[in-house]
Amino acid sequence: MLITEGILNRKGATKISDIPDEVLMLLNQGRIESVNLTEWLAVNHISLLKNVLPAIGLNHKLDFILSEMVNQNAESGMKAIRLTGEWLHKVIYEERDQKKKDITRELSNHVSDSVRCWAATMYKNRKCSLEDNLAYIHPFAADRHFGVREIAWMSIREDLSQDIDKSVELLTEWAKSDDENIRRFSIEAIRPRGVWTKHIEALKQEPSKALPILHLLKADPSKYVQDSVGNWLNDASKTQPEWVLSLCEEWSETSDTKATARIIKKAKRTIIKGNTQ
Template sequence: MKNEQRKGARSVKDIPKDIMKQLNKGEIESANLTEWLAADQKLLLENFLRQYNRKEYFDPILEGISSLKKQTVNTINETIGLGLFNEALKNNDEEFLSVIPGHTSDLVRCWGTYMVGRNKALSIKEKLNKIQPFASDKHFGVREICWMAVRTEMIENLEEVLFILSGWTAHKDEYIRRFASESTRPRGVWCTHIAKLKENPELGLVILEPMKSDMSKYVRDSVGNWLNDASKSSPEFVFKTCERWLQESPAKETEYIVKKALRTIQKK
């Protein structure tokens, strides 16, 4: 996964000092996963708050980071996003929050996804509406974090979520179509599994069916991975679905999805 505008270093030690400095100042986006993981979020936060004259927000958020049992890129990301949201609310500072979704730094935009996901005042429909711009972000990191930010609430409101996301499957933006399947994967990577979809994967067909021959490889990979997840607990369902899809839509795009979907079944 990489930014098309600039190639990133393959290892942290190979990241040029000037690039690292710009990343931590929020002046550029990370070009690949190596840079995304290497950025110092605490330093970025300090620079970001100084840029917008909100230095008083730093210490309370830093305290939240320090109290984490396990500090990872994702836990720090979430803590900063929630911390910024809480500080802004406490100070009636909605104007400040508005600069985050359009910020140059992809990590700052990642923080913004948690301001949506952890906003208790929003219904799940409102959260999905507000998360959609992040789902279509040009940066891979923001696209991945945005569905993690709302996944807990999605699981709690699964039927409504599936209904809403079924409408996203016809969106012209491949990133938004991909969100529909990736965010609901039964065994998503680095996140809570969705027990209802592991036990009853047919519930997900409302999302998967419209994309069974999607023209975008990005979407096809996600649909194939969704079914592969499901195959680990419901192999017969996945096999029959793939068999039917090949009959209904004998296209190379469908064949690609089916191959990906059946990879675990075929190993047995």
């Protein structure tokens, strides 16, 4: 099927049932990226596997992976991505070293954002240092697609939570990046409460551990980053409201910028809501 400009420049349906048949087919073939969350959730990863694995030299592993996916009723969404990544890592591990590298590179640079999501979750079974695993995740954290970026921080969050002091030390360098996606990752990946993930108790109780990153981003020019910093502090306010209020007061006095004001507004929204009830 010819991929037209109309398909490439589409805005995306708001309901899965409204996704045009040709768009859904191309998504499941791995020939185009999803353009919104509705399309991202609509991708059938079993169909996608059938189209992608033979093309990258893993046709001999296809039936095995498909049977596992069917057994666990994982066709779409987060569960399908996570399980596909885990099984791909296991089968790729059995290949020769050069073929492992070649396949991983093809998956990591695939046109389909869903396939790149698989590659990001393949990290989970890597027995490497935190520094090496962050290096692996870095291109996914900087990916052009929102879905891949979200999967990137979700994939490594549990490991980051195991040693918050070390994680903050490493991610402080990411917070200095010229790339707003990398700066955003540096704080989003360690939100005290996060979204769709386990809480990080150490940061719920001692949010000050993340100050090296927070201070670097307190006046970030990117609204994408500002939202994450504001949400991070709003998370912290649910267990340490006085600490958040104190920090916001400090920032309002030392950083007279629209960016900081916007972050503070987001940071205090739960506190303000509680005071008005």
